[in-house]
């Protein structure tokens with residue numbers, strides 16, 4: 001190399017890079033070999049499309065198509081009906097129960113069960129939320145008549161006939177802490193996000209998956225690595241423009257099987273950088289030198305930021321040149337890459353690039369989903385805002401309102417639980433039924449907001465509403481009271497009913 005901007009190129013590192021990514025066999029292909037050795041490559045090319053399908057098998061992070069509905073409180077009066085109705089429709093269900101034997105006797109052999117107790121966070125393992133696309137929560141503090149209940153809880157299920165009630169569990173623990181555990185698990189374990197790489201909890205296969213892929217593949221001398229320390233991955237190195245180079249990157253080998261991310265809307269990175277502009281890429285093909293889907297993102301020096309990159313915004317590129325192909329096929333995502341490059345796209349320069357040392361810290365690479373429809377349906381109760389409300393005529397109020405204090409503040413804790421769901425960021429519907437009965441469903445329903453409604457409603461109809469809400473954008477982020485009565489909509493016209501109410505925010 002004679003020019004001022006020339007440096008000693010490292011053949012060893014070149015071969016090592018190709019070997020890591022399983023591309024060495026391709027060296028025998030003369031045309032490919034000559035392209036990289038014989039002629040100088042296009043300097044605008046920062047492509048490092050170096051993967052083949054011969055990578056080692058890695059643990060699948062998310063291989064199944066999503067779509068299980070988790071029913072919590074599946075042995076309860078409403079919950080068991082939700083499960084039955086979903087099963088009848090052939091929808092994938094997972095019933096969260098405290099006692100699997102009892103649940104099996106009640107629900108039958110064919111219902112997939114998972115044993116957990118929402119008040120015990122350790123029981124809410126990743127298996128509970130695996131592949132869950134929505135949660136219907138019908139759990140509640142166990143209440144029974146003071147003189148005890150009948151074997152099948154007929155007295156408790158009596159609806160509006162009054163028996164003096166008592167709580168069996170502590171409402172604060174079930175309605176608030178338990179619900180909080182569930183919402184947290186739902187958020188963390190897949191309902192809104194799914195971790196692809198969580199570097200705070202690195203797996204042993206890290207080194208088998210990630211490797212450096214720098215401009216050495218086209219004659220450059222930039223050098224980088226991805227290393228782990230204290231729950232953070234450090235993508236760092238020195239990027240140089242010598243020898244017409246100018247990029248450093250780290251990339252995964254092809255993941256086998258490829259990930260199905262089609263239930264998600266984009267990628268979310270948690271990063272701390274140095275003010276430079278980086279690129280994120282993913283691939284849905286396994287070819288060495290194929291199309292990558294790319295987005296640039298800016299970092300703030302020494303500040304953790306969350307970067308959201310919608311799949312729809314990713315630009316298809318072939319060696320940093322935009323190409324006119326369709327959107328990324330998120331059903332088969334086979335590789336991820338992070339890059340610092342002198343170039344943006346089609347020869348344009350990265351405005352926040354400087355050669356020399358760089359460092360990007362990464363806590364996690366996750367996928368996220370936004371949803372137009374609710375993902376968490378909570379069966380709460382009418383009356384939750386009424387205890388202690390000035391001017392309330394208690395004689396006209398249902399027993400739960402009158403006896404709130406004796407029942408361990410059950411409605412007060414339900415309201416706190418509701419508030420937490422509303423603030424969770426998960427799209428929700430909160431159903432507040434009036435007195436629940438065992439009577440047949442299919443009744444005309446009345447929807448109201450403002451928590452003044454009284455009356456009764458069948459558990460059958462509430463179970464159906466839980467399911468219908470999941471499909472209705474009008475039900476998103478709505479809190480609504482429900483009782484039987486003329487509500488201006490035909491029976492079963494759920495769109496009409498939810499069309500009458502306003503979203504909370």
Ligand SMILES: NC(=O)c1ccc[n+]([C@@H]2O[C@H](COP(=O)([O-])OP(=O)(O)OC[C@H]3O[C@@H](n4cnc5c(N)ncnc54)[C@H](OP(=O)(O)O)[C@@H]3O)[C@@H](O)[C@H]2O)c1
Nearest residue numbers: 073074075076077078098117118119139140380381435436
């Ligand atoms: N009764 C009414 O008139 C009325 C009116 C308005 C609203 N509500 C509310 O509506 C909801 C549904 O009512 P429902 O009659 O279907 O209730 P339910 O028959 O009492 O069922 C409650 C369910 O929650 C489960 N559960 C309780 N604690 C749990 C925990 N720590 N972890 C996991 N699951 C737990 C129970 O499981 P186990 O089988 O293991 O106990 C049961 O499956 C409840 O929140 C209730 O408070 C009731």
